[in-house]
Amino acid sequence: MDVITMLKQLAEGMIVTGQIFFLTLLFSLPLGLIIAFGRMSKNGLIRTVSKIYISIMRGTPLMLQLIVVYFAPYYVFGVRFGSGYRMVAVILGFVLNYAAYFAEIYRAGIQAIPVGQHEAAQVLGFSKGQTFFRIILPQVIKRILPPVTNEVITLVKDTSLAFVLTVAEMFTLAKQIAAAQTTVIPLMVAGLFYYIFNLLVAFVMELIEKKLGYYR
Amino acid sequence: MNLLEINHMKKSFGDLEVIRDFSLSVREGEVVSIIGPSGSGKSTILRCATLLEQMDDGDLIYMGEYAAKSVNGKSVYMGKGVLKKIRSYFGLVFQNFNLFPHYNVLKNIMDAPVTVGKVPKEEAKERALKLLDQLGLSEKGQAYPYQLSGGQQQRVSIARALALQPKILFFDEPTSALDPELTGEVLRVIKELAAQKMTMIIVTHEMQFAKELSDRIIFMENGVVVQEGTPDEVFHSENERIREFIGKIEAVY
Ligand SMILES: Nc1ncnc2c1ncn2[C@@H]1O[C@H](COP(=O)(O)OP(=O)(O)OP(=O)(O)O)[C@@H](O)[C@H]1O
Ligand SMILES: [Mg+2]
Numbered sequence: 001m002d003v004i005t006m007l008k009q010l011a012e013g014m015i016v017t018g019q020i021f022f023l024t025l026l027f028s029l030p031l032g033l034i035i036a037f038g039r040m041s042k043n044g045l046i047r048t049v050s051k052i053y054i055s056i057m058r059g060t061p062l063m064l065q066l067i068v069v070y071f072a073p074y075y076v077f078g079v080r081f082g083s084g085y086r087m088v089a090v091i092l093g094f095v096l097n098y099a100a101y102f103a104e105i106y107r108a109g110i111q112a113i114p115v116g117q118h119e120a121a122q123v124l125g126f127s128k129g130q131t132f133f134r135i136i137l138p139q140v141i142k143r144i145l146p147p148v149t150n151e152v153i154t155l156v157k158d159t160s161l162a163f164v165l166t167v168a169e170m171f172t173l174a175k176q177i178a179a180a181q182t183t184v185i186p187l188m189v190a191g192l193f194y195y196i197f198n199l200l201v202a203f204v205m206e207l208i209e210k211k212l213g214y215y216r
Numbered sequence: 217m218n219l220l221e222i223n224h225m226k227k228s229f230g231d232l233e234v235i236r237d238f239s240l241s242v243r244e245g246e247v248v249s250i251i252g253p254s255g256s257g258k259s260t261i262l263r264c265a266t267l268l269e270q271m272d273d274g275d276l277i278y279m280g281e282y283a284a285k286s287v288n289g290k291s292v293y294m295g296k297g298v299l300k301k302i303r304s305y306f307g308l309v310f311q312n313f314n315l316f317p318h319y320n321v322l323k324n325i326m327d328a329p330v331t332v333g334k335v336p337k338e339e340a341k342e343r344a345l346k347l348l349d350q351l352g353l354s355e356k357g358q359a360y361p362y363q364l365s366g367g368q369q370q371r372v373s374i375a376r377a378l379a380l381q382p383k384i385l386f387f388d389e390p391t392s393a394l395d396p397e398l399t400g401e402v403l404r405v406i407k408e409l410a411a412q413k414m415t416m417i418i419v420t421h422e423m424q425f426a427k428e429l430s431d432r433i434i435f436m437e438n439g440v441v442v443q444e445g446t447p448d449e450v451f452h453s454e455n456e457r458i459r460e461f462i463g464k465i466e467a468v469y
Contacts, residue, residue, distance in 0.1 A: 012274060063288065108235075110416060114314070116310060116312060116314035117316065119268055119310070119314065120310065120314035120315075120316070120373075121316075122267075122268065123266055123268065123306075123307070123308045123382070124307075124376070124377075124380065125300065125303045125304060125326075125333070126328065126332060127334035130331060130332075134327070134331065135316055138318045139317065139318055142318070145344065150453050173234040210231075210381060214360065215318050215360045215361075215362060216317065216362040
């Protein structure tokens with residue numbers, strides 16, 4: 001197999017990897033905020049449930065969670081989906097897992113905002129929603145950028161875990177080609193790919209950080 | 217008519233009775249100072265009056281409209297809509313400013329009138345620029361809070377409160393977080409407001425300032441009013457505690 005063919009095959013995997021990455025962020029970032037609200041809820045039951053959820057998601061391997069998400073519909077509900085469910089299960093598993101991490105980051109960020117910000121907004125007549133979205137959240141985002149960057153970088157590398165559900169993301173393909181052609185080149189290309197991907201992530205996050213650097 | 221009326225306010229935090237029985241009526245244009253030792257409940261009164269805290273018992277009435285009414289020994293608060301309207305009657309200036317760090321000075325001042333008061337943007341901006349000019353900050357509209365001195369930040373926070381055109385303005389130790397050389401510029405602004413007949417209730421440790429400015433001074437201790445009167449009456453009080461307190465404060469400042 002020539003290098004061009006190999007790269008072409010790997011490129012297909014890269015698209016899948018990119019899909020896992022972007023879809024996970026798209027859904028887990030807002031879901032994390034909702035879970036963070038649950039974790040800080042005045043309602044004790046909601047708070048406890050959120051806490052247990054976060055603890056399980058962070059305390060067990062993501063790989064196992066992917067397997068559970070994939071097999072749960074059949075073993076728990078007796079429902080069988082087509083093979084297209086593999087990719088859905090991967091996204092679902094990643095979203096549920098990363099939302100838990102993001103929830104804790106949001107919570108720390110929200111709680112770090114001085115109570116005076118809430119009080120000033122309240123006295124000025126802002127509603128709870130206006131206070132959160134206009135005053136609190138923008139400051140939270142600035143504060144949590146560094147830990148979020150860490151998670152996003154981890155996510156890039158974690159996408160390779162999709163192989164447990166035999167979703168053909170990049171690393172799965174690289175391994176297959178490497179085994180079939182007895183060469184390490186695909187693996188090195190894979191490594192390079194993750195590295196460049198993360199350089200890009202770091203670059204984008206730095207841009208956002210700069211953009212939010214106009215105040216302290 | 218009284219702009220503000222507080223009748224028999226009571227407030228506890230757990231077992232700690234912070235306000236035992238506090239009443240106050242304020243007429244339009246009056247300046248009332250509240251003084252007293254640390255922990256006597258001054259901030260708690262302002263926080264209850266500005267709806268940041270709920271009192272346990274008592275009435276809270278602005279312009280004849282009840283925010284809370286004592287029913288069978290408990291304060292019952294009005295609905296959201298009523299409280300929202302009542303919030304528009306007052307402003308509060310905090311000890312540590314609490315400006316919004318991600319907004320520039322102009323936006324800090326304009327944001328509430330635009331989003332809460334539904335004032336058209338152009339008009340809100342005009343109003344904000346006028347206030348900045350009045351408070352000697354006309355150069356600072358585009359600056360962010362972190363770029364300002366404490367005294368400037370506090371003046372911006374006063375402008376932010378004034379932009380909503382409140383009937384009554386509360387100050388909780390507006391100069392306590394400032395370096396001594398910066399208190400003057402803030403006190404001057406408050407004096408100008410008094411000259412314009414702004415109704416104000418001021419918690420302060422600045423005795424000279426309270427004496428000059430106030431129509432009435434209230435001395436609090438342990439959650440009760442020890443004495444209420446003209447500056448003259450309070451500063452020449454026979455009460456041993458008041459004499460001691462004023463003496464001590466004046467020695468410090
Ligand atoms: N949220 C709260 N929870 C519990 N106790 C509180 C709370 N707020 C105030 N207190 C207590 O109530 C008492 C009165 O506090 P307050 O802040 O009203 O006093 P103050 O007169 O403003 O004092 P200072 O001059 O130091 O500002 C204090 O003993 C304080 O510890
Ligand atoms: Mg106080």
